[in-house]
Amino acid sequence: MNRHWIIGLLLLAGAGLSWAIPRYELLNPYLQATLMYLGINIILATSLNLINGYLGEFSVGHAGFMAVGAYVSAILTVMLIPVGAAIWRFPLAILAGGGAAALTGLVVAIPAFRTRGDYLAIVTLAFAMIVKSALENINAIGGPRGLLGIEGLSTMPWIFAWTVLSVWVIRNFVYSNPGRGVLAIREDEVAAELMGVNTRWVKIRAFMIASFFAGVAGGLFTHLLQFISPRIFDITKTTDILVMVYLGGVGSIGGSIMGASLFTVLQECLRPLGVWRMVIMPLLLILLMLFRPRGIMGLRDFPWFRPSVECPQRPPEIHHS
């Protein structure tokens, strides 16, 4: 059987399950919520991997994009889009949240033309802090108290659909022509430029796609938690996403999915340990980095996430100068 069929069947089964689980209460609400957070974490990790893994930058502002998407979509469903819009209301709000996040991604992409590495890291960090503190200063959306009264519109089928969509889009982007440009920039920006890669345009696209999905994840997160405040999107949130990406392996979509899953599951399993959980999680991360500095998957990926025409091959060594 062709692997396209297998993937199709798996997706169908997943879609069916995501509908059946809440419908017939196959799992208890706690496990259901964990599964939904898992989907959101997968979106966050894959989209951050596009910047940190494939483009080879070090962005620490992902929670900022997430916050933009979360607030825009929440404001739309709470205040602007009438309830009468029915089925279109939620996807529209999520799309708008993603779109707004993508626009802010542009703001971060432009400094990336001139600078790389640690200086760009600080630009993204400053960006995330600006977003958080701007949100704290707008009283119309609750300021530091946060926004209440958000409906629980994030259901399991929606989260499943968005997770599949984001993985699919990012995977296709990475293996597309501009995606090759992204990899070329990671390996050597000057050489990429010389070989005719339009580095600016490629960076803009990568940043906008990544921030779009961060915004989508933010929107889904908001309508799952039903409450947001600027404090949710602080540095700790970014650190969590970074941990997922580097746990799974940079430059590997399968790795990001694995990292997000491991992170979410471990976090729930270790919950009985209380505060010690928060000591053990980073300790595990340190040990992983010491013994497998490239994460679990390294640069490899599951064959499912590679285009079928590509021969199986050893991953190229990357040289970070």
Next chain:
Amino acid sequence: MAYLFQQILNALQLGSIYALIALGYTMVYGIMTMINFAHGDIFMVGAFLCFVAATVLGLPFIPALLLSMTGCALLGVVIERLAYKPLRNAPRVSAVITALGVGLVLEHLTLVFSPYPRHVPALWSSATWHVGGVTLSSLQALIIVLSVLLMVLLDWLVRRTMLGLAIRAISWDRTVAAIMGVPVDAVISLTFAIGAALGGAAGFLYALAYPVIDPYMGVIVGWKAFIAAVVGGIGNVRGAMLGGFILGAVEIMVAAFLPSTYRDLIAFALLFTLLILKPYGLLGQPRPQKV
């Protein structure tokens, strides 16, 4: 006018603490091109050591300061040996992620032992002087003088001593420095010790100036100090001091003349624009790109 002078004093106090922390970032970056994200938490440990020294041990001022500094220096060396040294030849980013992990471990270990915010008793019987409407406390003067003293000492160390020469040689080219007989491992450990000791001193002074401390205090102060280091041009010792004082001044002035909730917003927006205009910081230079 007196109000302005008062705010300048406050800015100097906050700026000197930022500058001390920023120095730790910049020294480690200069020698290893690595962002030591655990540094903010070393600062936090310094503050907690101050608390322990003042309450449990009942030490007077100078021994307590020395305890904070040596404790943090030891911690810095241990972290470097256990967590960063094995990663010297790994991709740079794995060391950064490890540093984030070390920071989280430090925070939460402290949280295990001290789940509530602590109040640090006064170690310094503070006198206040009033000069033409400006209030200067002896604590404020002490913080400024002590930090400036440490910075001058560090600047002298880096520019005028054999150790400083070795540090600069390693940051120029580690391999060649090793061939020339510089004991690379020992110098890197010493650099970490110095940076962490400065962080510890900053934590100590911070705990005296703003006496309520908690395990997460190092996160936001640490990131801000890191931004200060980048603004000055990371890897540049004088740049870090400059960046620290600029950040302190911006924060205090915004809080003094605008609603104080705008403090972070405006401080970071200014830094953001500055980095777009001068991507390598005020005193930093781009490393030449080899093709």
